Amino acid sequence: MPTHPPSHWQVYMFVRECLDKVIPAELWGSNHNKCRFLKNVKVFISRGKFAKLSLQELMWRMRVNDCMWLRLGKGGHFVPADEHCFREELLAKFLYWLMDTYVVELLRSFFYITETMFQKNMLFYYRKLIWGKLQNIGIRNHFVKVQLRPLSSEEIETIRQKKFVPVASKLRFIPKPNGLRPIVKVSGVVEPQALSRESREKKMNHYNTQLKNLFSVLNYERTINASFMGSSVFGKDDIYKTWKQFVTKVLESGGEIPPFYCVKADVSKAYDAIPHKKLVEVISRVLKPEKRTVYCIRRYAVIMITPSGKAKRLYRRHVSTFKDFMPDMKQFVSQLQENASLQNAIVVEQSLTFNETSSSLFNFFLQMIHNSILEIGNRYYLQCCGIPQGSILSTLLCSLFYGDMENKLLSGIQQDGTLATGIPEYGLLINPNKTVVNFPVDDIPGCSKFKQLPDCRLIPWCGLLLDVKTLEVYCDYSSYTCTSIRSSLSFNSSRTAGKNMKYKLSAVLKLKCHSLFLDLQINSLRTVLINIYKIFLLQAYRFHACVLQLPFNQQVRKNPHFFLRIISQTASCCYAILKTINTGIAEGNKGVSGIFPIQVAEWLCYHAFTVKLSNHKAVYKCLLTPLKVCKMQLIRKIPEDTVALLEAVADTSLCQDFKAILD
Missing domain, CATH: 1.10.132.70 (Topoisomerase I; Chain A, domain 4)
Incomplete structure (x- = not known):
């Protein structure tokens, strides 16, 4: 900045x-x-x-x-x-x-x-004066990166006369370490002063309904036909499913794991460079407007009780066609229960419509993409290329677009340097400064700027560290470097702050205990132990961040048993998740408990908390002694070879990335 x-x-x-x-x-x-x-x-x-x-x-x-x-x-x-x-x-x-x-x-x-x-x-x-100058720099850079054409008052009036609701998005910027990231948010109807408040709200509600319907239908179509997405994955669950299939196939082939040549490539201006004409072709193949498929869109609400005892409401849409439509609500809820693990919830049907067809949704998409209007200052601009970041459609459209490119041009390709030279038809250009390879590429045209790591085993990708020698997976904690855990952990303090702390820590722990890191079918025991230890160490940092935010002078020394119970439950919760993930794995007749007894999880947890809390002895003096006593008692129940493995896993050299965390 x-x-x-x-x-x-x-x-x-x-x-x-x-x-x-x-x-x-x-x-x-x-x-x-x-x-x-x-x-x-x-x-x-x-x-x-x-x-x-x-x-x-x-x-x-x-x-x-x-x-x-x-x-x-x-x-x-x-x-x-x-x-x-x-x-x-x-x-x-x-x-x-x-x-x-x-x-x-x-x-x-x-x-x-x-x-x-x-x-x-x-x-x-x-300071607003300083931010104004930074924002002007961001706007100038945005004009360079994105094709924007100013709209005249006559053009705005012409757009307003159409049946389509002309919606404008406001541009804002979020600071990055080396610049500003543009984000757009739909702000309202173009020229709102020409309409009454009631009319504006009605038009915006209609637009948002169509936008959500289009999003739901595109999601339905990509679920029905997974090939539309190419190799795209959404989140860790998708990554785990795909990665496990790949690793299992490699391991079942027998023999040594062959060498893998890995490329982590970054598309320069991925959203802003998408050509509208090509995007329209891609979405046309997905929706098939000529078939005039009728979609049934069921809106329903899910009401459930969270572990903290509060009622939580979720509003969802379900899409089907006449082929897979379920008119009976009981049958629909049964399917939800099977596919979404829906338990302890009330499902309320809100509406059921058959008004949307593939042609009507495609027409809405055309109007939306060809009338993508940005409001910057007091002027309106038409975005002639790319899709704005910030819309609920952005990620899905981007995945469908590059999935089409992969299916058409990259399937079975063997020639070196294909991505490096770019693909103009799809507006694709690789950012060499963010591209990493694990093999020499100096002799390949256009690849000399790539970061080459020929001797590196761990390739960073999407918050993961992939071991290219063993195909094991670690969590990448580099994103926590020079950050405050307190700022990443939303913690609402009140008179029940201790209870809130307990449920908050439990919730974030479950998110980190992902199958990618704990599955013993794709990771060795040593790798799983390392992953678990780092999960516990991060949990100790979060524990400390919560303690710092406790209100009303609630100190640890006033109720040490409560805080020790939280630490103990951390170990048992993680171990329960580990057993669930590895159900069916057996070594002899012992199963997971034989490979990985609960005492191992407890020792790793207590050691991780001891390491962190020892840096704040004045606050946690009353916890450190009981933790050390528990560790000594546990070590007697663990076999000697496992103890040596635990000590190696907990070596400080493996956790250097945690030392850069601010609190």
Whole structure:
């Protein structure tokens, strides 16, 4: 970035100076009350994107009796309980207004507040003058990268006269380590002043409904015909399924694992370079508008209770054709239960429509892609090439587009340098600075700038580290380098903060314990142990981040058994997931328990927490001794050869990437 934003401390000092000028000392009642509020301001500024500051925190340790303006008269006469509660309510209203209105609006008026691409959920505060200059640079660069044509008032009027709803998207930027990433968000109808509010809302609702229907139908078609996507995968579940099939095939062939030549290529301006004409051809082959297929779109709601005891509502769409349509709701729910592991939930049908056809959806797509309008400043621009990032369709359209390219041009190709020279028909150009290979390529035209790692076993890809010698999979923790765990972990503190901490840690643990890392059919025991140890070590960092955010001076030493129980449940939860993933694996008649007894998981967990918490002995002194005692007891139950393996796995040299984490 050309310049750095002010630190949270500098932003806090600015707010403090403003408060000193506006709020008289008498209104605080005492210096104690003022300091308590300012401390909460500091906490509020430093919290992440999704964090909240409760009213209970705002009022904690505030002295109502210090405020003379809340008293009925002079003297220390007896105050009834209901009168004191009334005074507390008045003070709470004042503090809430001061934080929610004055402080928040002050920050909004002087700073542009944004997340970044390199610090998870942490918020950065840019002075508006500085951000304006950065934004102008971003807009100029965007004009260079993306084909934008300014629209005249006559053209806008012509677009408005069409039956299609002309929708404009606003452009915003998210800071990256070396620039700005453009993101668009549909903001409203073009020329909204020409329409009433009710008419604008009606048109936007109609547009959003069609957009969601198109997204659902495209997803349905790519599920029915997986070849549309080529090798594209969506998330770790898809990667695991595909990778396991590949590894199993290699291992079943017998003999040594052959050498693999790997290329991790990055498409330059992947979204912005997609030619509209070619994209229309691709989507036409997916939807087949000439067949006028009728789609049934069922909208339904799922209501379930989360582990924390709260009701959660999910609104979903299900697409089918007359061939696979299920009119009976009971039959539909049974299928959901089989395919989506739907348990302990209520399913409510909202609507059932047969109004969408492949031709109508394709026409909507044409109108949308040919009328992709960006609002920049006070002007409207037509995007002539590429698809905007930020839409729910963006990733799916991109995958379908490059899937078509793969099927047409790359299937069975053997010639070197194909990707390096680019594919103009699809607007594809490889970014050499982000391309990695594990073999020499100097003699291949256009490949001299590629990063060559001929002796490297681990190739980074999509948050994973793939071992090209053994085909084992590790998690890549490099994205946590120089980041704050607190900013990546949304933690809403309240009077039940301990309970929230327990469920939050449990939820994030389950996300990390993925089959890619714990499956003993594709990973060796040593690799699984390394993966589990690093999962526990990251969990220890998250544990510490939650403890730092506990409100009301809730300290570990006041209830050590509660926190030890969280650590113990971390080990048992991970082990339960490990056993589920490896169901059916057996060594003799012992199964997973023989290969990997629970004592191993417990020792790895306690050791990982000991390593992290030892860096903060003043806070966790009451936990460290019990953890060390448990480790000593466990080591006696583990075979000597396994103990040696555990010590090797927990070697600090294997966890260097954790040392760069900020907290």
